[in-house]
Amino acid sequence: MSIGNMVLIPGYMTDDQLWDEVKEPLEQQGAILTLATLDKGETMAEMAERIIESCPPTFVLLGFSMGGYVARQILQRIPERVSALILVATSSRADSDKQQRIKAAAADAVTATSYNGLSNQSLGYSLHIDRSQDPELLHRLKSMGQRLGYGVFVRQSKLDRSSDTHNLAQISCPTLIIAAQDDRMRSFEEAIEMQERIAGSVLRVIPDCGHMIPIEQPTAMCQEIIDWLTEP
The missing domain is CATH 3.40.50.1820 (Alpha/Beta hydrolase fold, catalytic domain)
Structure with missing residues (x-):
């Protein structure tokens, strides 16, 4: 099939x-x-x-x-x-109220000029704990966020995930x-x-x-x- x-x-x-x-x-x-x-x-x-x-x-x-x-x-x-x-x-x-506050605060903490993708700390948390500091995986994830850019980061971070x-x-x-x-x-x-x-x-x-x-x-x-x- x-x-x-x-x-x-x-x-x-x-x-x-x-x-x-x-x-x-x-x-x-x-x-x-x-x-x-x-x-x-x-x-x-x-x-x-x-x-x-x-x-x-x-x-x-x-x-x-x-x-x-x-x-x-x-x-x-x-x-x-x-x-x-x-x-x-x-x-x-x-998302819980706490999750919503964390995402909104992260979006408010950067500007269009300071944004450089997601932090290695947050990216590492999305990986298995044994891979959380893998430089190749972190670079790949960070690059995706950089390509999408600041505007997308703000919009996605503030989405209502009901x-x-x-x-x-x-x-x-x-x-x-x-x-x-x-x-x-x-x-x-x-x-x-x-x-x-x-x-x-x-x-x-x-x-x-x-x-x-x-x-x-x-x-x-x-x-x-x-x-x-x-x-x-």
Whole structure:
């Protein structure tokens, strides 16, 4: 079975480079990839509407981290066009008041001239603790934030990331949830919560991995996706 059309949505302050090790394995299985961006839009809804404009008629929809929230916004709007949903290292819960304050304070602490991407401390926290000081991974993550720039950083940091847990039961397409065993940004309980509320969904856990699954364990992630999409 060939995978066909797939739309990949990145996460907070990540761009197309997030998928560098993911593209080839998926394309070898017949995937025709559309790499969505989150560099435009003031709300999750606006981001979803922009992505829909470039989506093929029918497609598998994958959302990573913040992209998972946007993916579900897309699904609400065009459910008849989404053949399957893949949620990677994400949640349906709202940011806590504390999380909102931290993000807003970070955005207010820099200016257009002082911004130079996310700090190594915050980037390291998104990785497995044993990789939190890996210079190659930190450089790659920081470069994505630098390319996206100050304006995108401010907009994404101040986004209203509301809960849509109450809507999960409405999802009727086949759904795969992928979580990381050692994710310090999203708890395993959040993945279980989605799996329990989305009827028929499947949960897979990637070992030895932090939040940044597509760059920490791309081979394992792709294998889970390919096995799930191509099984009879």
